[in-house]
Every structure is written in C-alpha cells, then in structure tokens.
Amino acid sequence: xxxxxxxxxxxxxxxxxxxxxxxxxxxxxxxxxxxxxxxxxxxxxxxxxxxxxxxxxxxxxxxxxxxxxxxxxxxxxxxxxxxxxxxxxxxxxxxxxxxxxxxxxxxxxxxxxxxxxxxxxxxxxxxxxxxxxxxxxxxxxxxxxxxxxxxxxxxxxxxxxxxxxxxxxxxxxxxxxxxxxxxxxxxxxxxxxxxxxxxxxxxxxxxxxxxxxxxxxxxxxxxxxxxxxxxxxxxxxxxxxxxxxxxxxxxxxxxxxxxxxxxxxxxxxxxxxxxxxxxxxxxxxxxxxxxxxxxxxxxxxxxxxxxxxxxxxxxxxxxxxxxxxxxxxxxxxxxxxxxxxxxxxxxxxxxxxxxxxxxxxxxxxxxxxxxxxxxxxxxxxxxxxxxxxxxxxxxxxxxxxxxxxxxxxxxxxxxxxxxxxxxxxxxxxxxxxxxxxxxxxxxxxxxxxxxxxxxxxxxxxxxxxxxxxxxxxxxxxxxxxxxxxxxxxxxxxxxxxxxxxxxxxxxxxxxxxxxxxxxxxxxxxxxxxxxxxxxxxxxxxxxxxxxxxxxxxxx
Numbered sequence: 381x382x383x384x385x386x387x388x389x390x391x392x393x394x395x396x397x398x399x400x401x402x403x404x405x406x407x408x409x410x411x412x413x414x415x416x417x418x419x420x421x422x423x424x425x426x427x428x429x430x431x432x433x434x435x436x437x438x439x440x441x442x443x444x445x446x447x448x449x450x451x452x453x454x455x456x457x458x459x460x461x462x463x464x465x466x467x468x469x470x471x472x473x474x475x476x477x478x479x480x481x482x483x484x485x486x487x488x489x490x491x492x493x494x495x496x497x498x499x500x501x502x503x504x505x506x507x508x509x510x511x512x513x514x515x516x517x518x519x520x521x522x523x524x525x526x527x528x529x530x531x532x533x534x535x536x537x538x539x540x541x542x543x544x545x546x547x548x549x550x551x552x553x554x555x556x557x558x559x560x561x562x563x564x565x566x567x568x569x570x571x572x573x574x575x576x577x578x579x580x581x582x583x584x585x586x587x588x589x590x591x592x593x594x595x596x597x598x599x600x601x602x603x604x605x606x607x608x609x610x611x612x613x614x615x616x617x618x619x620x621x622x623x624x625x626x627x628x629x630x631x632x633x634x635x636x637x638x639x640x641x642x643x644x645x646x647x648x649x650x651x652x653x654x655x656x657x658x659x660x661x662x663x664x665x666x667x668x669x670x671x672x673x674x675x676x677x678x679x680x681x682x683x684x685x686x687x688x689x690x691x692x693x694x695x696x697x698x699x700x701x702x703x704x705x706x707x708x709x710x711x712x713x714x715x716x717x718x719x720x721x722x723x724x725x726x727x728x729x730x731x732x733x734x735x736x737x738x739x740x741x742x743x744x745x746x747x748x749x750x751x752x753x754x755x756x757x758x759x760x761x762x763x764x765x766x767x768x769x770x771x772x773x774x775x776x777x778x779x780x781x782x783x784x785x786x787x788x789x790x791x792x793x794x795x796x797x798x799x800x801x802x803x804x805x806x807x808x809x810x811x812x813x814x815x816x817x818x819x820x821x822x823x824x825x826x827x828x829x830x831x832x833x834x835x836x837x838x839x840x841x842x843x844x845x846x847x848x849x850x851x852x853x854x855x856x857x858x859x860x861x862x863x864x865x866x867x868x869x870x871x872x873x874x875x876x877x878x879x880x881x882x883x884x885x886x887x888x889x890x891x892x893x894x895x896x897x898x899x900x901x902x903x904x905x906x907x908x909x910x911x912x913x914x915x916x917x918x919x920x921x922x923x924x925x926x927x928x929x930x931x932x933x934x935x
Contacts (some may be wrong), residue, residue: 381552385514386411386545389478390419392521398422398449400440400804402433406453408493409480411545425804425833428825430457432797434464434477435823439798441473442784443759444805445598447528451478455493458539459500463791465535466504470788471619472592474533476524477505483543484512498539506534514547522554531564532683533596564682568699568707576678576695577711579652585720586612587650589635589664592619592787593657593681599702600780603656604628606705611717612654613724615643617664618772620657621783626756626776632724633733633776636664637923638769642727644921644929647672649723655679657701660690661788666923680704731934733773735920741890743767743842743913747774749893750812750840753901758810759784759802763795763819766848769919771814782809793822796839800826803835810838810901817843817870824876830906831880838900839908841873844915852918856933857925866915877908888912 383391389412393401400423405413416424427433430452437448448468452461458479468475482491498510507527509520517540524536580586594603600623607614607630614624615632624631635643647653653675658664660679665671668690679686679693680701687696697704735744747770750758756778762768762785777783784802786794799813820841830837842848851865877884883903887896887910900907920935 381550382548383551384411384415384545385517385540385547385549386415387418388518388549388551389521389540389545390415390422391551392518393449394419394421396521396525397446400425401449401451402427402436402440402801403451404430404433404453404457406457406480406493408454408482408542409451409457411542412451412478412480425800425829427797427829429823430460431464431793432800432823432826432829434461435467435794435797436801436804437475438464438468438473439761439784439801440805441475443781443802445781446805447474447476447525448801449476449478453480453493454482454497455495458497459495462500462504465501465537467786467789467791467794468535469504469506471786472533472596473535474528475535476528477535477537479537479539480545481510481539481541484541485543487541498537501537504535505537508537509539511538511540511544514544515549517544517549518551519554522557523559526557526559527562565684565698566682566700566703568680568697568704570707572695572697573704573707574711576697577708579676579678579695580610580654580712581715583652584717585649585651586610586654586717587646587652587675588612588614588654588656589616589647589658590614590620590623590656591617591658593701594620594623595781596657597700597702598780599705600624602702602705602709606709609709609712610715611721613646613721615639615646617658617661617787618785619787621772622777622780625778627778634772635929637666638773638919638921640733640773641731641921641930641932641934642724644923644932645727645731646724648674648928648930650675653677656705657681659686665691666929667926670928735935740914741887741893741911743770743911743917744774745890745893746840746842746911747771747814749897750814751775753894753897754810754812758782758812759806761785761795761799761802761811761813763815764790764792765816765819766852766917766919767814767816767842770842792819795819796823797826797829799837800829800833800835803837804833812838812840814840814842816848817841817845817867818847820873821871827877827882827906827908828880831882835906836904837906839906841908841910842913843870843873843910844913844917845870846915848915849919851915855918856922873908873910882906882908884908884910886910886912
C-alpha cells in the first residue's frame with residue numbers, strides 16, 4: 381500500500397491504539413498535520429504552548445496507563461518540550477514524543493528552526509530516533525511504543541525531517557519486532573524471592589515502602605493483599621500515593637522530608653523493609669547512610685540500575701513488582717505482628733498530621749474539604765511547592781493512578797496541562813487541580829485549552845502572593861533573609877477566569893470554604909477558585925538537612 385511517511389505515521393499511531401495527541405503545529409511538522417486531516421480516529425488537542433502538550437500527554441499517561449503522545453515542530457517547538465520530557469523521564473512515565481525536523485539536506489547547516497533535539501534529549505529519554513529512511517518509520521514507531529511502555533517506562537522521541545515525512549513508501553505490516561539488546565527482566569530470580577519470603581516470615585516489624593512502580597505495573601490490588609497477609613504497614617513515596625487506599629488501617633501515607641512522623645518512625649524502627657517499585661531518592665532517604673538503620677532491606681525493581689544505587693540492599697530482586705509479589709503470595713503464609721501494629725497505632729495517635737486552626741483560611745483545611753466533598757475519589761493533580769505537600773499529606777488518595785504530580789524533577793507549571801491530559805484520559809472522573817499562585821502563572825494559558833476542550837477541571841489556587849516553598853526554605857536555611865519570593869502584583873485570578881467566560885470564585889474566609897467549593901465542584905465546566913491563605917503558613921513536618929527522619933520539626 382503506497383502512502384507518504386506522514387500518512388504511515390498516522391496509521392501506525394492508530395494501530396498502537398492512540399486516541400488522542402497533544403500538540404502544536406509548525407512548518408516542519410506540517411505534513412503530519414495534513415495527514416491527520418484524513419483521520420477522524422485520533423483527537424488532536426491544540427495546546428497554547430508546547431510545554432502544555434508534553435505535560436498533558438504525561439497526565440494522560442499517568443491516569444490511563446497508556447502511552448501519552450505529543451508532537452511539535454522543529455527548533456523552539458522541540459526545545460519547549462524538553463522540560464516535560466525530563467519530567468516524564470524522572471517519574472518513569474510512558475510517552476512517545478514526535479518532532480518535526482528540517483529536511484535532511486539542511487541538517488547541520490544551522491537552518492531556520494533547526495536544533496539537534498535528539499542530541500539534546502539523549503540524557504532524558506529512554507531512547508530516541510532521527511529518522512533518515514522513510515521506509516523504516518513504521519518499524520521505528522512500533523519500537524518506540526514498545527520501549528516506552530515496557531520494562532521501566534519512559535519517554536521515547538522520534539525526530540522526523542520534513543522531506544522524510546513527504547516521501548512515499550510502501551507500507552507493510554510488521555509482525556516480528558526484534559530488538560537486540562532490549563530484554564527487560566520481569567519474573568525475578570526464584571532463589572532471591574524465596575530468600576525474601578523467608579526473611580519476611582521471620583520479621584517482627586515488617587514495613588512495606590512502595591513507589592510509582594506499583595502504578596506502572598497496575599499492582600495496587602496485590603500490594604494491599606500482601607500487606608494484609610503479612611501484617612505490614614505501608615508507607616509510600618509521593619509517586620506511590622494511592623497504591624493502598626489512604627483510609628486503609630495499614631496505610632501510613634507519605635514518608636520522607638515532609639512525610640508523617642509516624643511513617644518515618646516506622647522506617648527507623650522496622651526490622652525488614654520491603655521496598656517495591658521505588659528508587660530511594662533523596663526526598664525520602666534524606667540521609668542515605670542512616671536510612672532504615674535496623675532493617676534488612678528487600679528491594680524489588682524492574683530497573684537493575686536502581687538497586688543498590690543509593691542505599692545498601694540485602695536481597696535484591698530485579699523484576700516487575702506485580703509478578704514478583706504474585707510469586708511471593710504463593711509462598712508466604714498469613715502472619716500476625718500485633719505488637720508492631722499496636723506500636724504503629726500509638727505513633728499515629730501521638731504524632732498525627734495536624735495544624736493550627738485558630739486564625740485564617742488554612743490550606744490544610746482546604747485539602748480536607750476537597751477530600752470530604754469528593755470522597756477522596758477525584759483525580760488530584762498538583763503543581764510543585766507547599767500546596768503539593770499539603771495535598772499529599774491531607775487528601776489521602778483512595779484509588780490508584782489518581783494522584784498526579786511532578787516528583788523527581790519538581791516542575792512548577794506541570795499541574796494545569798497535566799490536569800487537561802488527566803481529564804481527557806478519564807472524562808467520567810472528577811479532576812481537581814491544587815496549585816499555587818507561582819506555579820499556576822507558569823502555564824496559566826492552558827486554562828484556555830481546558831475551556832476550548834470543554835473540560836470541567838476545578839482549579840484551586842492556594843494563593844499566598846509568594847513562592848511559598850522557597851520562602852519556607854529561606855526561613856530555615858537563610859536566617860529569614862527573604863529575597864525574590866514575594867509577588868507584589870498577582871493577576872486577579874477571578875477576573876482571569878472571566879476572560880475565558882468561565883466562573884471565577886474567591887475564598888478568603890474559612891466560613892466560605894465548603895459552600896464555595898461545593899459550588900465549584902457542581903459546576904459543569906472549568907472553574908478557578910482563588911483561595912487567599914497566609915504567607916507565613918509552613919509545611920510540617922519538615923526534616924532539616926543533617927537530621928534523621930525520626931526527628932522532624934513539627935511546627
């Protein structure tokens with residue numbers, strides 16, 4: 381079958397089950413957009429900035445488990461994707477990024493809108509391609525989706541020169557996908573699994589520490605079964621929230637720098653730590669040398685490079701966490717650790733997450749009200765900053781793949797476009813974005829995308845006229861020498877919503893909280909709620925640099 385490479389690309393995307401592409405057109409990607417005119421099977425979402433496209437594809441991928449797809453033209457179009465690609469790479473999000481490129485005859489000549497995007501993105505992609513042979517494009521697309529979605533997921537970039545897109549090829553179906561050297565390990569070593577099970581059965585104080593790998597392998601149900609079988613409390617990273625319902629008796633919520641003190645105490649005192657789909661990053665293992673000092677550590681991860689990288693591991697298991705946990709459940713027996721569970725319950729009572737309620741509108745109360753009104757079942761999307769930590773602490777996510785946030789890269793501006801992608805991925809689920817006035821202004825133009833696409837996203841701005849987390853760090857580490865953190869003139873976010881003919885609401889008093897939030901949630905369309913909070917409000921607990929996890933500042 382004869383067709384242009386651009387037409388073949390669209391055909392390949394359909395074969396991969398792609399139903400939506402987030403993008404922004406331009407000269408060198410134009411043949412792909414022209415080919416899309418002939419297809420009604422793929423929805424194209426026109427964003428307001430290429431960074432919005434890549435973050436939207438990321439949010440879509442997180443909530444659906446599918447590969448997110450975005451595209452942009454060459455030069456600035458491609459470079460505007462870089463932050464979002466790095467974000468997806470750090471958080472192991474499956475994505476295929478398609479960029480246009482100048483014609484092959486012009487590559488290397490510093491042509492108009494030419495940039496070496498494959499060279500730029502080598503460190504932040506799982507793999508990337510510069511397509512020089514149009515006939516190989518169908519194979520490359522199939523390989524790209526396979527690489528993005530298998531093993532440890534991640535972004536793959538395909539850069540296609542304009543003349544290659546315009547070239548005619550004979551399209552043939554590809555049955556055999558041979559990829560030399562790419563063979564992720566899924567099953568885990570049987571001997572290592574047996575050793576891990578023996579250690580778990582001997583444990584008096586077992587603790588499960590889980591991360592985003594649980595969501596990547598769709599293993600939340602098995603995680604809960606494992607925890608209940610061995611009487612192990614579960615604490616999670618930011619990326620792991622929702623892996624076990626936040627309301628479950630065994631859930632300890634998030635650990636680490638701003639984690640609950642009882643979660644950090646459990647890590648400090650456990651005798652066996654079962655780490656599942658996590659990478660022991662510095663937000664959690666604040667001091668690598670003293671992390672889980674009394675524990676034997678079992679680490680299950682599909683990426684062998686992560687095992688032993690930061691923290692000593694006693695029993696390493698390379699494999700998919702779902703498959704490995706399945707194998708463990710076949711060998712393990714029910715066990716009771718009543719004394720340990722009672723100790724954990726006592727810590728929960730002694731060191732609850734709490735905040736002062738005497739004055740003003742409290743951000744923690746806003747998150748609690750959202751949880752109450754949504755029953756903890758909405759997709760909670762956040763930007764990065766204080767509001768992100770309050771959401772992680774107080775929302776208590778019930779369901780897997782419903783806490784969407786930038787983890788490893790910590791990308792301000794991520795939230796709104798990610799919420800767009802999440803709502804398109806799960807149209808029947810309530811999507812709530814909690815953001816800060818600083819983060820929101822980084823990609824606020826994507827509110828226009830939400831309005832244009834008819835997406836009833838609820839945008840809750842925790843507005844302290846400040847870069848709150850940076851201000852908090854300056855308070856503790858710079859002896860309150862504040863610089864470059866105050867916004868002397870924020871836009872009126874209520875009026876900003878009105879510019880797009882959308883409702884804008886404001887909450888400045890605690891007495892308004894429930895009624896205004898309820899009004900926003902009931903509205904069938906995008907809404908902005910501007911919540912005026914105190915600039916001096918800090919995120920607690922907080923583990924200071926050089927201090928052990930078990931000794932945070934509690935406010």
